[in-house]
Amino acid sequence: MAAGLPHPLTYSVIIDEALGLHLPPHVYYMWLAMIILFTCAFLLRGRLQMVPTGMQNVFETVIGGLEDFTVANIGEEGRKVFPFLCSLFLFILVMNYIGLIPGCDAATANVNTNAAMAICVFLYYNYIGIKKWGFKYIKHFMGPVAALSPLMLILETVSHLARPLSLTLRLFGNIRGEEIVLVLLFVLAPVLGTLPMYFLFILGKTIQAFIFFMLTMIYLKGSLEHAH
C-alpha cells in the first residue's frame, strides 16, 4: 500500500538492496504475483481429484464460472481463447490484492505493467481476428454501409487504438488511487481509518480485474464474430 511513494517499509527495497539488481518495485511485486500463481498451480496439479476439496474448490468455482460466462457471451469458440482471458484475470487479481498487504505495493499501480498487458490484449485480439478472417478482417473496420466505409475506417481505427489506452488508464487510475487513499488514511488514522476501506477496496480491486477480463472478452468477441 505504498502507492509508489518513497517508503522505507516496502519489501522490494530490501530485496533490491540484497540482490543489487536496481529494478523498480513493481517488477518485484509482479514476480511475487507470478510466484504465488505458479505455486498454487503446481500444488494443485499434483493432487487433482474428481471430488474437489479445499483450494481446488476455489479454483474450480472461479475458473468454471468465468468459463461459463465466456462461453455464454462468445459461444463455443470462446473456449479457445479462454486460457488467455482467465490467466489475465487471475494475474491482475493477485497483483491488485498484493497492494493491500502492508509493506507491499500493487504492480498494477504502475502504468508500465498495465500498458504491457493492454498491448498484449490489443495484439492478441487482432491476431485472432486476422487468423480467423484473413484479409476479410478489414470488413470489421468498414461498418455496414458501403458509402460510409472510408469514414468508418478512420473512426474504427481511432476507437480500436483507444482501447489499449483506456484499458491501461482505467486499471492504473483505479488501483493507484486506491493505494494513495490507503496511505493517506493510514497517515491520518492508523489502522482504524484504513480497516473499513479494505472492504471497499477488495470489492474495487475485484471489479477492476473483472473489467479488464470482460473488456478483453468483448474485444475478442468482436474480432471473432462475423462483421455486421
Next chain:
Amino acid sequence: MRSVWDRTGCLMFFPRQDKPSGALEVLSTAGTIGLHLVSATFVGLAMGYFLDKWLGTEPWLLLIFLILGIVAGFRDVFLEVRRIQRRTDGDSGAMK
C-alpha cells in the same frame, strides 16, 4: 466435503452458483463507459498532431482528427449503452 474456502472465497465472486453476479457485471460495464470517451478523444488528438508534424499541414489534420476522435468516443459510448440495454431487455444472461 465443503471447506471454509468454499464459503468465503467463492461466494464473494459468485453468489449464484457458477455465475459472476449480475451486480458485478453491470457495475463493471458502467465503469467502462467514461474512459471510452476520453481515450478516443486523446487518440484522435495524438493522431492528428503527429500526422500534422509528418505532412506539414499545420492546424487542419489536428482539428479534423480531434473531431473524429470525439465522434468515435461517442460512438463507443453509444454501443456500450446499447449492449447494456439489450442485456436488460433480453436478460438471457449473456451480453449481446
